[in-house]
Amino acid sequence: MWAYTVIVxxxxxxxxxxxxxxxxxxxxxxxxxxxxxxxxxLAHEDPTVVEIRYHFPSREAFDExxxxxxxxxxxxxxxxFEFASRCTFTRSIAKVIAHKSRGG
Numbered sequence: 001m002w003a004y005t006v007i008v009x010x011x012x013x014x015x016x017x018x019x020x021x022x023x024x025x026x027x028x029x030x031x032x033x034x035x036x037x038x039x040x041x042l043a044h045e046d047p048t049v050v051e052i053r054y055h056f057p058s059r060e061a062f063d064e065x066x067x068x069x070x071x072x073x074x075x076x077x078x079x080x081f082e083f084a085s086r087c088t089f090t091r092s093i094a095k096v097i098a099h100k101s102r103g104g
Contacts, residue, residue, distance in 0.1 A: 001037070001055050001056070001057060001058075001095075001096040001099065002055065002056045002057075002058065002059055002061075002062050002093060002094065002095055002096060003053060003054070003055055003093070003094050003095075003096050004036070004053070004054045004055075004056060004062060004065075004091070004092070004093050005051065005052070005053045005054075005091070005092050005093075005094075006051070006052045006053075006054075006089060006090070006091050007049065007050075007051045007089070007090040007091075008049070008050045008051070008052075008087050008088070008089055009048055009049055009087060009088040009090075010048045010049070010050065010083070010087055011048070011083050011086040011087060012048065012083075013047035013048050015081070015083050016043065016047055016048070016050065018081070019050060019081065020041065020043060020050065022077075022080060022081075023041050023050070023052060024041060026076070027073065027076065027077070028041065028052065030069075030073050030076075031054055031065070031069075031073060034065050034068070034069035034070075034073065035056060035057075035061045035062070035064060035065045035069075036054040036055060036056055036065070037054075037055045037056065037057055038054070038055050039052060039053065039054045039055075040052070040053045040054075055096065055099075059093075059095075062093060
């Protein structure tokens with residue numbers, strides 16, 4: 001399994017509620033439809049920072065997402081939010097070595 005993390009620094013805290021709603025109601029669903037297994041949206045204590053973490057079943061599945069879907073889905077943010085061009089996006093991909101939960 002691979003973890004894909006996107007950290008977004010918004011230009012001002014006032015835009016975060018709308019951005020989070022869009023992530024929750026639209027964008028994350030689209031990334032799941034494009035191959036991610038699950039997603040987690042985190043609102044940092046800093047009101048200008050949002051983090052999204054996706055899990056992909058394999059590096060190949062992530063590469064397929066990047067090649068086929070990512071650019072189109074990212075463009076939605078720039079179309080929907082005028083402030084998106086002033087955001088900073090930091091992306092990382094890492095192999096999950098262990099994934100634990102209370103039940104597992």
